[in-house]
Amino acid sequence: MTLAESLLIACKNYGAQEIFGIPGDFALPFFKVVEETEILPLYTLSHEPAVGFAADAASRLHCKPSIAAVTYGAGALNMVNPIAAAYAEKSPVIVISGGPGANEKTAGLMLHHQAKTLDSQLEVFKEITCDQVVLDDPIHAPAAIARVLANCVSQSRPVYIEIPRDTVNAPCEPVPVVNPELQVDREALDACVEEILKSLKGAQSPVLLAGVEIRRFGLEQDVSDLATSLGIPVATTFMGTGLLANTNAPMCGTYLGAAGDQKVTTLVENSDALIMLGVILTDTNFGVSVSKINTRKSILACDNRVSMSYHTYNDIPLRALVTELKNKGSHDRITVKVERVFPGNLPTDGQKITPTDIAASVNDLFREYGDMPIASDMGDCLFTALDMKHSGLIAPGYYATMGYGIPAGIGTQVATGRRPLVLVGDGAFQMTGWELLNCPRYGWNPIVLLFNNSSWGMLSAFQGESKFNDLIELNYANIADSLGGKGYRVATRAELKQALNQAISKRGQFQLIDIVLERTALSQTLTQFTTSVNAAKRSQSQGK
Numbered sequence: 001m002t003l004a005e006s007l008l009i010a011c012k013n014y015g016a017q018e019i020f021g022i023p024g025d026f027a028l029p030f031f032k033v034v035e036e037t038e039i040l041p042l043y044t045l046s047h048e049p050a051v052g053f054a055a056d057a058a059s060r061l062h063c064k065p066s067i068a069a070v071t072y073g074a075g076a077l078n079m080v081n082p083i084a085a086a087y088a089e090k091s092p093v094i095v096i097s098g099g100p101g102a103n104e105k106t107a108g109l110m111l112h113h114q115a116k117t118l119d120s121q122l123e124v125f126k127e128i129t130c131d132q133v134v135l136d137d138p139i140h141a142p143a144a145i146a147r148v149l150a151n152c153v154s155q156s157r158p159v160y161i162e163i164p165r166d167t168v169n170a171p172c173e174p175v176p177v178v179n180p181e182l183q184v185d186r187e188a189l190d191a192c193v194e195e196i197l198k199s200l201k202g203a204q205s206p207v208l209l210a211g212v213e214i215r216r217f218g219l220e221q222d223v224s225d226l227a228t229s230l231g232i233p234v235a236t237t238f239m240g241t242g243l244l245a246n247t248n249a250p251m252c253g254t255y256l257g258a259a260g261d262q263k264v265t266t267l268v269e270n271s272d273a274l275i276m277l278g279v280i281l282t283d284t285n286f287g288v289s290v291s292k293i294n295t296r297k298s299i300l301a302c303d304n305r306v307s308m309s310y311h312t313y314n315d316i317p318l319r320a321l322v323t324e325l326k327n328k329g330s331h332d333r334i335t336v337k338v339e340r341v342f343p344g345n346l347p348t349d350g351q352k353i354t355p356t357d358i359a360a361s362v363n364d365l366f367r368e369y370g371d372m373p374i375a376s377d378m379g380d381c382l383f384t385a386l387d388m389k390h391s392g393l394i395a396p397g398y399y400a401t402m403g404y405g406i407p408a409g410i411g412t413q414v415a416t417g418r419r420p421l422v423l424v425g426d427g428a429f430q431m432t433g434w435e436l437l438n439c440p441r442y443g444w445n446p447i448v449l450l451f452n453n454s455s456w457g458m459l460s461a462f463q464g465e466s467k468f469n470d471l472i473e474l475n476y477a478n479i480a481d482s483l484g485g486k487g488y489r490v491a492t493r494a495e496l497k498q499a500l501n502q503a504i505s506k507r508g509q510f511q512l513i514d515i516v517l518e519r520t521a522l523s524q525t526l527t528q529f530t531t532s533v534n535a536a537k538r539s540q541s542q543g544k
């Protein structure tokens with residue numbers, strides 16, 4: 001067996017099911033092994049940011065690693081932003097980069113694609129991955145690969161593997177599969193669970209707040225069962241929008257503080273036992289809290305730790321905690337119901353379209369044809385998604401990078417085999433929308449809703465006086481046809497409704513609906529969000 005074969009088999013054994021990539025001369029030998037062994041399917045895209053975003057999306061949907069394979073220098077460094085996003089949002093992406101061979105490193109010449117030193121790339125990736133290895137020693141490679149992949153899984157974070165082109169075909173032993181699960185301290189776990197259940201017993205208004213880790217570790221059904229057995233309503237964080245969509249959990253909506261549904265905000269912020277499972281404490285999740293979350297009355301389980309009141313239990317994996325809570329906790333509590341009313345029944349008239357109309361049209365579509373997995377870019381499209389029926393959604397809700405939507409739609413279709421709905425603004429579409437040209441080659445057929453307000457609308461909402469936020473007015477529908485898809489340009493609610501009904505019935509190619517919006521047309525949630533953020537900034541500057 002060669003080193004490349006051993007690496008590919010190991011990645012598959014640790015859960016990887018596909019490779020997204022773009023080769024280069026430092027990676028050609030590795031890509032040759034990928035193509036000829038067919039150990040994992042390879043999907044090549046057009047620009048490395050999309051490779052990283054697609055692998056991020058696939059890893060979220062698998063709840064397992066996915067692979068982003070690139071060449072050294074120009075390729076890998078082109079993918080720094082998506083891997084930083086994956087690190088921030090805890091997506092287990094395996095970065096495999098080609099690299100220079102031993103003899104090249106000692107030839108005394110600066111290499112093409114080299115930045116400062118030959119190790120500069122490794123140093124950059126040390127900042128955005130949880131473990132790294134350069135496979136320049138086939139003897140020790142199996143143990144190192146096992147360590148790195150186990151960390152990718154147990155921490156649900158990206159890892160970096162550099163494979164020099166002169167070791168790709170070196171003989172290599174198979175990689176041992178070590179159990180990535182953290183060893184649990186049973187006494188600590190029992191004490192922790194007992195303390196949580198005791199606090200729940202005395203609570204009048206417990207609430208469970210679901211964060212992204214419950215998906216990363218494949219615990220959505222377990223958490224749904226837990227909430228049901230404990231009789232506790234569930235809210236998601238902004239990052240966690242779309243979580244538990246395919247379960248019967250007693251969902252009450254997304255918590256967005258002052259910017260969100262105030263019934264949900266009141267429930268979460270007034271809770272006397274707020275259990276935050278897999279929640280990352282970020283500004284987008286809590287930055288616009290009306291009243292700071294009472295940390296003395298809340299429990300935070302994240303990063304294999306459980307913090308409550310003034311103390312922390314370490315080495316408590318989320319899976320072990322949820323399982324033990326399910327086994328030991330059951331109450332006949334009546335679940336507080338917070339009914340969400342989603343917009344729908346869009347009038348088919350000549351009115352101009354607003355973001356809320358788009359949400360209504362999607363809810364009508366799902367009601368008529370069934371749910372679709374949603375991949376959203378950053379922009380008002382993501383805030384509008386909060387008004388769409390609670391369905392599986394992936395988005396960079398915390399790291400907040402643009403360019404995610406279209407590649408994440410591709411990653412969604414590869415990972416699930418289901419046709420995705422992609423939400424993207426015109427600014428973000430200008431970044432990675434081009435990747436749609438790869439759809440015909442692989443038979444991908446996303447339905448893309450392009451929020452075309454001819455502006456960086458989110459930025460205008462924060463700083464309306466700046467003219468640089470105005471973008472050109474472009475007809476993106478025309479571009480779709482030349483990329484191998486079908487484009488529709490719609491400006492009224494009747495046209496939107498008609499285009500969606502046509503798009504859903506055409507399965508053989510991607511469908512791009514270019515939705516013309518007024519520059520100032522914002523979703524209600526984004527309006528509330530920017531108002532709250534600006535108010536928070538004013539009060540901070542006044543030292544309140």
Ligand code: S1T
Pocket residue numbers: 378379380381400401402403424425426427428429451453455456457458459
């Ligand atoms: N570059 C990248 C890669 N990601 C970003 N998030 C930004 C820049 C900053 C930024 C936003 S929102 C936004 C930018 C440029 C405008 C988005 O425009 P568009 O896609 O058209 O969506 P919409 O018009 O709905 O806003 C965030 C605040 O950082």
Ligand code: MG
Pocket residue numbers: 379425426427451452453454455456457
């Ligand atoms: Mg825009």
